[in-house]
Amino acid sequence: MSSSVLPAVAARPSRLRLFEPITLLWVALIAALLVLVAAPLLKLLVISFEEQDTGVFTIQNYFTAYGRQRYIDALINSLLLGTLSAAISTVIAVPMAWAVSRTDMPGKGFTWAMVLAAFIMPPYLGAIGWILLAGPNSGWINVVWRGLTGATDPLVNIYTFTGMAFVIALHSFPLVFIFVKSALDLVSSEMEDAANILGAGTWTAMRKVTLPLVWPSILGGFILIFLETIALFGTPAIIGIPARINVVTTQLWQFFEDPVRVEVAAAYAIPLLLITMGMIAVQKLMLSRKGFVSQTGKGGERREVKLGPWRWVMLGWCVAVAMLSVVKPLTVLLQASFAKAWGRGFSFDNLTLRNYEFLLFEHDVAPRAVWNTVWFSGASATIAGVLALLVAYIVVRKLMRFADALGFLAMAPFVIPGIVMAIGFYAAYAGPPLSLYGSGLLIILAFAARFLPIAYANSQAAIRAVHPEMEEAARILGSGRLHAIRKVTAPLLKTSLLGGWLVVFIVASRELSAAIFLVGPRTRTMSVLLYDLSEQGNFEVVAAFGGILLFITMVIVGIGMKLVGRDFMLRRE
Template sequence: MSTTVAPKVAAGPVAPSGGLLRRLRYLEPATLLWLLLVGALFFLVVWPVAELLITSFQARRTGEFTLSNYAAAYGRQRYVDALLNSLALGALAAAISAVMAVPMAWACSRTNMPGRGFAWLTVLAAFIIPPYLGAIGWILLAGPNSGWINQTWSLLTGSEASLVNVYTFWGLALVIALNSYPFIFIFTKSALDLISSEMEDAANILGAGTWTTTLKVTLPLVWPMMLAGIILVFLETIALFGTPAIIGIPARINVVTTQLWQFFEAPVRAEVAAAYAMPLLLITAALIGLQKLLLSRKGYVSQTGKGGERRVINLGPWRWVLFGWCVVVCVLSVVAPMIALVQASFSRAWGRGFSLDNLTLANYEFLLFGHDAARGAIVNTFVFSAASATLAMALALAIAYVVRRNLLPFGTALAFLCMAPFVIPGIVMAIGFYAAYAGPPLLLYGTATLMILAFTTRFLPIAYANGAAGMQMIHPEMEEAVRILGGGRLTAIRSVVAPLLKKALLGGWLLVFILATRELSAAIFLIGPHTRTISVLLYDLSEEGNFEVLSALGGILLVITLVFVGIGMRLIGRDFMLRRSSE
C-alpha cells in the first residue's frame, strides 16, 4: 500500500492582522498633519498654563523653587480684599443678570408678549457692545457730578446732591450685568425652546395657575442651563478687566484683574502675578465641580420618546408688563449708553449737552487723519482679529475632523484641549503666554505674533464648537467616495468637508473676529509699542479723561462691527452670533 505525501507549499506573505491594519493607517501622509495639530495645541494651551504654574513657584533671579511668590501675592490684606471683592462682584453681577435675563427669555419663548423680536434684537445689541464702551457710556450718564442723569436731576430739583453714582460697588456690578445678561438669556431661552407644554398642562389641570406653574415646573426644568449661564457670567466677571479698571479704580474698588495689572507695572513682577492668578483657575474648577454636583442629585428630563407640543401662554394684560420690563432692560443696556456715547463723539465738550455750537466732526477727523496711534490701532485690531479667526477656524476644523473620524487614539484629549481655554480666564491665559513666550528663546513679547496666538487660543473653544457641530452632520461616506477615487484625506477635507461646512465656518469666523476686535483682558498684558489695539487705546484715552475722542473711536469700532454683523445676518441668518455662542 502506497502512501501519498502532499507536497509542501512555500509559505507566502501572511495577511496583516486587523490590529496591524489599524496601525498602518496612521502611516498616511496626513498623519504628519495630525501630529502637527497635537504640537500646536501643546504650544497654544498646555505650555502657557504649565509655564504659569512653574513661574509661580520660581524665584525671580535664581529660578529656584520657592513659596515666596505666594507669600508676596497674598501677604497683604489689600491683595486678599481684591480677591474677595472679585468674588462678591461676580456673585452680584450674576444675580442681577439673572433677574434681567430670565423673565425676558421666558417671555420670548413661552408667552404671547408683543415685541419678542425687539427683545431678541436688544440681546443681540447688548452682546455686540464691548463692555468697556458700555462702562464709558454709564460714566457719561451717571457720573456723580457731571453725568446727564445728575445734571437733569439738579436742574429739576435745584439740589446739588447726586441722584445716582456709577462709582460704587453696586454701580459697577450693574454696569457689568447690563453687558453680561445675554449669556443667561441665550442659555435659558435655548432650553425653554426645547421643552413641550405637557407638564405645564398637567399642572394647570391640577389647579396651578400660570405663575405657579412657571416657578414650580417650567423654570426648574431649565435650571441646568440657567445655572450654566449664571456660572459663565460669574467667571466672566471675575476675569473682566476693562469695566473694573474704568469704574473700579477711580472708585477705589480693587479686584483681582486690576491688582494683576498693577503687578505688571514697573518693576514687572510676573512671578507674583502668576501666583496671584492661580486661585482664578481653582475657582473655575471648583465651580464646574459644584455645578456637576448640584445637577447630579436631581433629574431634569423634559423630553421623552413621545412627541410634544409647545403651547404659547396667554398672559392677558400681564404681557404688557413683561414688554415694559424688556423695554427697561433695552434702555439701560443699549439705548441710554449709546446715546451718551454718540453725543460725546460729536461734541466739542460732552458736558455741554446737545447744542448746535457744540457739534463737531473734529474728533473723528483727528482719529482718522491726525492721530498716528489711532490709525495704527485700527489696522492692528482688524489684522490681528482676521488672522486669529482664520487660524482658530483652520485649527478647529482639522481637530474636529480628527476627533469625529477617530483618526488618533487620543482624540478625546484633543477635544478637551480645544475647549480648555473656555474655562481659563483670559487674563490668566495672557499671563501664561507672557511667562512662556515673552523671554528667551522666542522673545515674542510685544510682537504681532504673540497677540495673534493669544487671541487664537482665547477663542479656540468657539471655533471648535462650530467645527465639531458641523462635522457631526457630515456622513463619512462622502469622504470615502473621494478616497475610493484616489484622493487622500486632505483632498476630502478640501473638496467635501470645507464646502459643506462653509456657512458654519463663516459663522464661527465672524464670531471669533468680532470678539477678538473687542478683546482687552489679554491684549492689555501683551501689547508692545507697535501692537496697540483699539481696546487698549480706548482704555488709555479713558485714563486721560478724553471722553470725546474715546467715544468717537468706540463709534468707529461699533460701525465696523455692525458691518460684519450685517454680513453674518445676510449670509447665515440674523441669530448666527447668539446661536453659535450658546453651543
C-alpha cells in the same frame, strides 16, 4: 525568501504609516495645541515657584502675592462682584427669555435685536457710557436731577460696587438669555397644561414647572457670567480704580507696572484658575444630584402662554432693559463723539466732526490700532478656526487613537480665565529665547488660544451634522481623504464655519483683558487704546473711537447676517 527577511518586509509598511498625511497632521495638531494651551499654563505654574533672577525654587511668591490685606481684599471683591453681577444678569434675563420663548408678548423681534446689541457692545464701552450718564458730578442723570429738584447730592453714582456690578450685568445678561431661551424652546407645553388643569395659574406653572426644567441652563449661565466677571479687566479698571475698588484683575495689572513682577502675578493668578475649575466641578455636582427631565420628547407641542394685560408688563420689562443696556449708553456716547464738549449738551453750536478727524488723520496711534485690531482678530479667528476644524474632524470621525485628548486640549481654554492665559503667554514667550513681547504674533497666538473653544464647539457641531457616508462614497470612487474633505465635507460646512469665524473675530476685536498685558507701543489694539484714552479723561475722543469700533463690529455683523443668517451669533452649541 528567508524567514529573517519577512519581519523586515512586514515592518516596513508599519514604519511608512508613521509618515502618512493623517499621522503627520495629528502630530502637528498635538504640537500646535501644546504651544497654544499646555506650554503657557505649565510656564505659569513653574514661574510662580521661581525666584525672578535666579530661577531657584521658592514659595515666597505666594506669600508676597497674598501677604497684604489689600491683595486678599481684591480677591474677595472679585468673588463678590462675580456673584452680584451674575445674580443681576439672571434676574434680568430669565423673565425676558421666558417671555420671548413661551408667551404672546409683542415686540419679540425688538427684544432679540436689543439682546444682540447688548452682546456685541464691548463692556468697557458700556462702562464709559454709564460714566457719562451716572457720574456723580456731571453725569446726565444727576445733572437733570439737580436741575429739577435743586438737590446737591447725586441721584445715582456709578462709582460704587453696586454700580460696577450693574454695568457688568447689563452686558452679560445676553449669555443667560441665550442659554435659557434655547432650553425653553425645547420644552413641551403639555406639563404646563397639566399644571393648569390641576389648578396652577400661569405664574405658578412657570415657577414650579417650566423654570425647573431649564435649571441646568440657568445655572450654566450664572456660572459662566461669574467666571467672566472675575476675569474681566475693562469695567473694573474704568469704574473700579477711580472708586478705589480693587479686584483681582486690576491688582494683576499693578504687578505688571515697573518693575514687572511676573512671578508674583503668576502666583496671584493661579487661584483664579482653581476657582474656575472648582465652579465647573460644583456645576456638575449640583446637576448630577438633582435633575429635571421632560418626558414628552422633541416632538412635543408648544403653545404660547396667553398673558392678557400682563404681556404689556413683560414688554415694558424688555424695553426697560434695552434702554439701560443699549439705548441710553449708545445715545450719550453718540452725543459725546460729535460734541466739542459733551457736558454742554445737545446743541447745534456744540456739534463737530473734529473728534473723528483727529483720530483718523492726526492721532499717531489710532489708525494703526484700527489696523492692528482687524489684522489680529482676523488672523486669530483663522488660526482658531483651522485648528478647531481639524481637531473636531479627527475627534468626531475617530480617526486616531487618543483623539479625545485633542478635543480636551481644544476645550481646555474654556476653564482658563483670559487674564490668566495672557499672563501664561507672557511668561512663556515674552522673554528669551523667543522674545515675542509686544509683537503681533504673541497677541494673535494668545487670541487664538483664548477663543479656540468657541471655534471648536462650532466645528464639532457642524461636522456631526454631516453624515460620513458622503465622504465614504467619494473615497470608494478613488478620492483620498484630504481630497474628499476639501471637495465634499468643506462645502457642506462653509456656512457654519464662516459663522464661527465671525463670532471669534467679533469677540477678539473687543478683547481687553488679555490684550492689555501683551501689547507693545506698535501693537496696541482699539480696546487697549480706548482704555488709554479713558485714563486721559477726554471722553469726546473716547466716544468717537468707541463709535469707530462699533461701526467696524456692525459691518462684520451685517456681513454675517447676509452670508450666514440673522442668528449666526446666537445658535452656537
